[in-house]
Amino acid sequence: MAKREKVPGIFCVEGDWSSDLADRASVLDMLEMLETVDGIPYIHEHVGESIDAFEGALKKWKLKKYADYSIAYFAFHGKPGKLMFGRHVVPLKQIAALLKGACAGRTLYFGSCSVLRIEEEAALRFVAETEADAVVGFTRDVSWLASAALDLILLEALAVNKDKVQVEKWLRKEYGALARHLGLRMFYGATPPPS
DSSP states (O other): OOOOOOOOOEEEEEEOSOSOTTOOOOSHHHHHHHHHHHOOOEEEEEEETOHHHHHHHHHHHTSGGGTTOOEEEEESEEETTEEEETTEEEEHHHHHHHTTTOOTTOEEEEOSTTTTOSOHHHHHHHHHHHTOSEEEEESSOOOHHHHHHHHHHHHHHHHHOSOHHHHHHHHHHHHHHHHHHHTEEEEEOSSOOOO
8 A cells, every 4th residue: 555645734723703702613623523534633723812822823833843734724703914813903914924934835724704805916925925835715704614614625635735726726626616605715926836
């Protein structure tokens, strides 16, 4: 039996979905499923509404020992160009400054409403500043379950296929209606993987 190529891990940073302490909504079950079914390792950092904890998680992710966790998955509420932390926001410009030049060989996935409903020039500037191979996210306000379904499909595809352009082509062919419904956008670094 051929040895399976090592897949990249997912470094998930998740905020609070509700101020209700009884609300257990989380992407953690989905990450556990990806690990159990596909062997995709993950790290899950719950930062609540703390911007300091979020910045700390990004600093950890940049450490060499987490280099194999090359897919950053941001699970938060969002607005165009911003992640939401309760009533506070972290704009993409701030995230770009925190990750400046640290994302070569990495993918940034914003599983958040409307974060990529920004001008293409701003998105490409974000990609260039972070040096990410790909930046992925939504341009619309999305329902939790619909976005979770696409998150599951897309995270698996990003982990098992290095060619992000092919991932997008496959996703749009197989799940195009869902991707359009959620307003999925993908941007690539200066040198996208070969098609």
